[in-house]
Amino acid sequence: MDRRTSLKWVLTAAGTLPLGGLGLMPLSRAADGVRETKPYGTDPKLTEAYRSGDLWPLTFTPAQRQIATVLCDAIIPADATSPSASAVGVVDFIDEWISAPYPRQREDRKIVIEGLAWFDGEASRRFSKPATALSVEQIHRICDDICYLPKVHADFLEAAKFFARFRDLTAGGFYTTPDGRKDLRYVGNVPLPRFDGPPIEVLKKVGLV
Amino acid sequence: MPFVDSEAVTKRNYDVIVVGSGAGGGQMAYTLTMSGARVLMLEAGRKYDPGMETAMFQTPEMAPLRGTSTPDKPFGFYDATVDGGWQVPGEPYVSASEKDGERFEWWRARMLGGRTNHWGRISLRNGAYDFKPRSRDGLGFDWPIAYEDMAPYYDKVEMLVGIYGANDGLENTPDSPSGCLLPPPKPIVSDLLIQKHTAKLGFPTIACHRAVVTQPLDSQNIPAKLHPGNATAQDIIARDMRKRSPCFWATPCGQGCSIRANYQSTTVHIPPALETGKLDILTDAMVAEVILAKDGRASGVRFVDRRTGKSRQVSARVVVLAASAFETVRILLNSRSAQFPQGLANSSGKLGKYLMDTVGSDLSGQIPLLENLPPHNEEGASGGHMYVPWWGYKAQQAGKLSFARGYHIEFNGGRRMPQLGTAAGIEWLTGGSYGAKFKEDARRYYGSMVHFAGRGEMIPNENSYCEIDPQVKDKWGIPVLRFHWKWSDHETRQAAHMQKTFAELIESMGGRLHKPPENDGANAIDPGGSIIHEVGGAIMGDDPHRSVLNKWCQAWDVKNLFLADGSPFPSNADKNPTLTIMANAWRVADHILDRMQRKEL
Numbered sequence: 001m002d003r004r005t006s007l008k009w010v011l012t013a014a015g016t017l018p019l020g021g022l023g024l025m026p027l028s029r030a031a032d033g034v035r036e037t038k039p040y041g042t043d044p045k046l047t048e049a050y051r052s053g054d055l056w057p058l059t060f061t062p063a064q065r066q067i068a069t070v071l072c073d074a075i076i077p078a079d080a081t082s083p084s085a086s087a088v089g090v091v092d093f094i095d096e097w098i099s100a101p102y103p104r105q106r107e108d109r110k111i112v113i114e115g116l117a118w119f120d121g122e123a124s125r126r127f128s129k130p131a132t133a134l135s136v137e138q139i140h141r142i143c144d145d146i147c148y149l150p151k152v153h154a155d156f157l158e159a160a161k162f163f164a165r166f167r168d169l170t171a172g173g174f175y176t177t178p179d180g181r182k183d184l185r186y187v188g189n190v191p192l193p194r195f196d197g198p199p200i201e202v203l204k205k206v207g208l209v
Numbered sequence: 210m211p212f213v214d215s216e217a218v219t220k221r222n223y224d225v226i227v228v229g230s231g232a233g234g235g236q237m238a239y240t241l242t243m244s245g246a247r248v249l250m251l252e253a254g255r256k257y258d259p260g261m262e263t264a265m266f267q268t269p270e271m272a273p274l275r276g277t278s279t280p281d282k283p284f285g286f287y288d289a290t291v292d293g294g295w296q297v298p299g300e301p302y303v304s305a306s307e308k309d310g311e312r313f314e315w316w317r318a319r320m321l322g323g324r325t326n327h328w329g330r331i332s333l334r335n336g337a338y339d340f341k342p343r344s345r346d347g348l349g350f351d352w353p354i355a356y357e358d359m360a361p362y363y364d365k366v367e368m369l370v371g372i373y374g375a376n377d378g379l380e381n382t383p384d385s386p387s388g389c390l391l392p393p394p395k396p397i398v399s400d401l402l403i404q405k406h407t408a409k410l411g412f413p414t415i416a417c418h419r420a421v422v423t424q425p426l427d428s429q430n431i432p433a434k435l436h437p438g439n440a441t442a443q444d445i446i447a448r449d450m451r452k453r454s455p456c457f458w459a460t461p462c463g464q465g466c467s468i469r470a471n472y473q474s475t476t477v478h479i480p481p482a483l484e485t486g487k488l489d490i491l492t493d494a495m496v497a498e499v500i501l502a503k504d505g506r507a508s509g510v511r512f513v514d515r516r517t518g519k520s521r522q523v524s525a526r527v528v529v530l531a532a533s534a535f536e537t538v539r540i541l542l543n544s545r546s547a548q549f550p551q552g553l554a555n556s557s558g559k560l561g562k563y564l565m566d567t568v569g570s571d572l573s574g575q576i577p578l579l580e581n582l583p584p585h586n587e588e589g590a591s592g593g594h595m596y597v598p599w600w601g602y603k604a605q606q607a608g609k610l611s612f613a614r615g616y617h618i619e620f621n622g623g624r625r626m627p628q629l630g631t632a633a634g635i636e637w638l639t640g641g642s643y644g645a646k647f648k649e650d651a652r653r654y655y656g657s658m659v660h661f662a663g664r665g666e667m668i669p670n671e672n673s674y675c676e677i678d679p680q681v682k683d684k685w686g687i688p689v690l691r692f693h694w695k696w697s698d699h700e701t702r703q704a705a706h707m708q709k710t711f712a713e714l715i716e717s718m719g720g721r722l723h724k725p726p727e728n729d730g731a732n733a734i735d736p737g738g739s740i741i742h743e744v745g746g747a748i749m750g751d752d753p754h755r756s757v758l759n760k761w762c763q764a765w766d767v768k769n770l771f772l773a774d775g776s777p778f779p780s781n782a783d784k785n786p787t788l789t790i791m792a793n794a795w796r797v798a799d800h801i802l803d804r805m806q807r808k809e810l
Binding site: 140151178187190191199203207 | 237262267268269270272273274276280281282287291293294297340395396397401456457458459460534577578584586587589590617623626627631633634636640641642643645650655755789
């Protein structure tokens with residue numbers, strides 16, 4: 001296939017790419033006042049780019065947002081490969097998630113809001129500090145008690161359920177961003193002239209050569 | 210003027226009304242208009258333009274909730290289906306029982322192209338056994354036709370649509386003549402690993418057949434094979450084939466394909482049919498009933514214009530229903546008259562009977578051999594490159610299995626576009642890690658999961674049927690269906706066998722299971738309707754007392770009424786039904802054309 005053909009494909013398909021995805025065209029919002037929390041319906045515009053808060057009002061108070069940031073970054077901190085969860089908008093995503101008018105998200109709303117309050121309270125009980133003032137080591141001491149449901153102490157059962165859910169949401173939010181995809185070394189979603197199958201080093205590693 | 214309004218259609222003359230625009234309706238309209246018949250296609254949902262509306266390259270962070278499924282978009286935000294799902298607002302249905310295993314969930318898509326905008330695109334031919342199942346094991350019904358009757362139409366559909374696959378010469382897994390299939394994509398590494406281990410366990414893994422164009426369609430030679438002696442049709446389809454681009458090995462098929470590499474009715478059947486100038490399409494036209502004329506023929510249909518709520522009638526020489534299997538049944542059951550108080554074409558009392566779906570059960574495993582692989586692109590044709598056809602025909606004939614019919618295995622793995630669930634729920638592997646260790650774990654396990662799904666044959670039974678609910682109506686005032694559903698032991702035992710097979714396979718690959726396989730088939734089987742392969746309800750047969758249609762899918766009771774979706778299927782082989790729906794629709798369309806030419810319709 002020649003370059004012109006493949007370019008034509010990209011342009012054809014790119015005709016439906018959202019400008020908003022490039023950060024050029026924010027969606028219009030209601031001017032002010034209280035917005036209704038409505039589902040996006042069975043026929044939403046698919047080629048628009050959506051941002052947290054575009055479709056329904058958000059939930060987090062500034063304090064909740066800060067605690068969520070602490071926990072998101074405890075779960076996915078910055079390292080040599082990629083930024084932290086909060087740095088790529090995961091707190092905004094979780095806020096969008098728990099604010100959504102669907103049954104599963106409504107359940108998570110309760111779990112997350114109560115869980116954040118528990119975490120802040122636990123920080124105060126153990127270290128006499130708000131969660132936002134804890135050291136990394138202090139955060140880990142709490143997380144170590146709630147990070148693995150099958151072995152959690154009965155006193156921490158509810159907290160561990162919250163943490164499992166919050167970790168899934170944080171991970172989901174993170175690995176669906178460009179930085180998260182890069183971290184996993186995902187390559188794809190680009191047109192190719194042909195599909196070659198696995199390279200020889202992959203086959204060797206799996207013992208198929 | 211291809212897209213028309215409800216005022217215009219009442220003033221025009223049509224040869225054929227086709228109700229529905231999916232695989233059956235699309236193929237029917239294509240074949241009829243290519244031969245010069247004037248066709249009106251009625252679609253209950255809205256107009257849909259895959260060229261302008263397809264979210265092809267969109268990634269999860271651009272979508273609400275990272276594209277996760279919601280009640281509004283049950284297959285995720287970017288799924289090409291709009292106004293569709295197991296629940297459609299304002300269009301209820303009723304379940305006669307709320308017990309587990311006795312409910313049928315009805316998936317519908319109210320849009321041009323129907324459910325062809327969302328499907329796996331797996332396109333397997335029924336084999337010779339699949340047309341004569343009762344003759345082999347005494348259960349269910351034989352088709353009134355044989356594989357040889359359908360084979361020429363499978364050839365044509367494969368050439369028109371563009372199906373990749375290979376010929377492996379396996380039992381009841383038909384080969385295609387040379388020139389029908391396109392080359393299959395190369396296997397990904399998990400495919401090859403699965404192939405190695407299925408061979409160890411004694412069954413084959415071969416190229417899947419899917420409706421994705423992997424190289425340019427042969428626009429030089431195919432048109433003459435599709436439309437011999439019809440220069441106009443050949444010219445139209447040759448030009449259209451040159452406008453379709455082959456797969457560029459990116460973006461999920463389920464999001465739709467604006468380059469027209471995969472099959473949707475809206476990208477393959479409808480454009481050339483419109484090009485003939487013989488097709489009018491009216492969308493937002495919800496057909497309520499078929500009108501019976503005094504002479505015993507169908508004079509046309511009554512539909513509700515969804516934009517105005519007004520009822521209208523339109524007439525034609527022939528009426529074809531392809532509204533999706535159970536919607537077609539619903540229309541007929543609602544078409545009551547003095548002559549047919551139990552629904553049109555129902556003198557046999559078999560209308561609404563013998564509903565079938567596909568038996569489904571699945572299991573996932575984590576494969577240490579696939580951890581930390583060097584990054585490489587595994588997207589390929591988006592769906593499966595390989596599959597396992599049913600291998601147990603001889604064991605069943607010898608009475609060695611506790612269920613009568615077969616299943617095939619679909620599977621997927623690979624380093625796909627990360628989704629919301631990619632690194633979720635992995636505590637069973639990580640021991641609950643968080644922080645730097647969690648990031649390492651996510652990298653390690655990404656791409657190391659394989660997922661197996663069994664897709665098996667359900668045998669029609671007397672307990673799975675639908676009828677009109679005496680009370681409930683949809684928002685258009687049209688009475689709705691009430692479903693009755695039961696699996697037999699043949700299905701539940703088959704589902705348990707799937708679980709056992711998948712667990713053996715995962716273990717053979719050195720893999721780990723999150724949960725043990727489900728030994729109880731009643732728990733292992735997915736609910737009726739969840740695989741979205743429903744067929745039956747107006748079966749064809751040789752005996753007017755025991756079937757609704759003759760072998761031409763012509764109503765025994767009404768000469769100019771034909772069905773062209775999954776409703777005429779007397780059995781539901783493990784092979785996914787779409788290819789057979791299309792081949793059968795072409796066969797029926799040829800028959801209608803022949804009879805119209807002979808002035809018999």
